[in-house]
Amino acid sequence: MKESFFKIISLIALIIPTKVLIRLSGKKIIYPFYHIVSDNPPPHIKHLYPVRNIKQFEKDLDFLEKHFSASGFPPKDxxxxxxxxxxxGLSEIYNTVAPILKKRKIPAIFFLNSAFVDNKNIFNNYVSSLKKENPDTDINEYLIKQKPYLTSRQISKLKTEGFTLGAHGVTHPLFSGIPEDEQIRQTEESIKFVTENFGETQKLFAFPFTDNGIKNSFFNNIFENKIADYTFGTAGIKDDVFERNIQRIPVEKYGLSAKRHIKTEYLLYIIKKISGKNFVNR
Ligand SMILES: [Zn+2]
Incomplete structure (x- = not known):
């Protein structure tokens, strides 16, 4: 969807009360997701997408808690x-996000790339952002000094504190760009990493980037063979033909507040529902 179109719709969405949007859509459970929260966006991210500062994030949570109750996964009521x-799986989760969530007693799922935990390697897009910041950046030195990713110790601590862990692929590839057997391997290996190393009992998997272009055969395979319990996409408020593939809201995408972004997602869902286009079809 075009950003300009989304922003125009958002002006209409803002004048409709949230409870009216929830009622008209019939969607009572939403899945907003983020990457980091930081008052000082790190160089490996700042050239990629808008980052929430602490004040903006607290404001987002105020909006969410006003209209919804925080729930762990799977939601029970x-x-x-x-x-x-x-x-x-970035270090800001441990240093900034978790303390805010604990204070408010808000549960969360943290999706990890198994190859990057403990700063063993880095996501390609972060390298691009770093090179934009400074073409001479030494990536290995950056990993050692800056430690952009969570460490195993931090992840274990988050798990003990009651947070849920999920998998996000081994190396964060665009799934539609790799063969199906590699999609399965990335899914299975990253889920095993999370369950075997950190005692996570749920097998949760969030697609890197998007689940766009993923075939039915992939979903049939991973659900029938119990490789994953649930998978998560990034298409906003949408229904999916696979009930166990849950679409989440990419709140950071256009740099709008959670209030404005989520209300717009609701309005778009209602419009699509009327026109029968609210399903992700494959
Ligand atoms: Zn990702």
């Missing part, structure tokens, strides 16, 4: 609920 998650 039928009230208006939000299930929060964070992708890419």
């Amino acid at each position: 039928k009230n208006n609920l939000f299930v929060l998650s964070f992708d890419d």
Whole structure:
């Protein structure tokens, strides 16, 4: 969807009360997700997407808690609920995000790339952002000095504190760009990493980037063979033909507040529902 179109719709969405949007859509459970929260966006991310500062994030949470109750996964009751998650396993999760969530007693899922934990390697896009910042950046030195990713110790601590862990692929590839057997390997290996090393009992997997272009055969394979319990996409508020593939809201995408972004997602869902286009089809 074009950013300009989304922003125009958002102006209409803002004048409709949130409870009206929830009622008209019938969608009581939402899944907003983020990457990091930082008052000082790190060089490996700042050239990629807008980052929430602490004040903006607290404001997002105020909006969410006003209209929804925070829920772990899977959600157990039928009230208006939000299930929060964070992708890419970055160190800000431990240093900034978790303390804010603990203070408010908000549960969350942290999705990790198994090859990057403990700063053993780095996501390609972060290298691009670093090179934009400074073409001479030594990546290995950056990994050692800056430690952009969570360490195993930090992840274990987060797990003991009650957070849920999920998998996000081994190396964060675009799934539609790799063969199906490699998609399965990335999914299975990263889920095993999370369950075997950190005692996570749920097998949760969030697609790197998007689940666009993923075939039915992939979903049939991983659900029938119990490789994953649930998978997560990034298409916003949408229904999916696979009930166990849950679409999440990429709140950071256009740099709008959670209030403005989520209300717009609701309005777009209602419009699509009327025109029968609210399903992700494959
Ligand atoms: Zn990611």
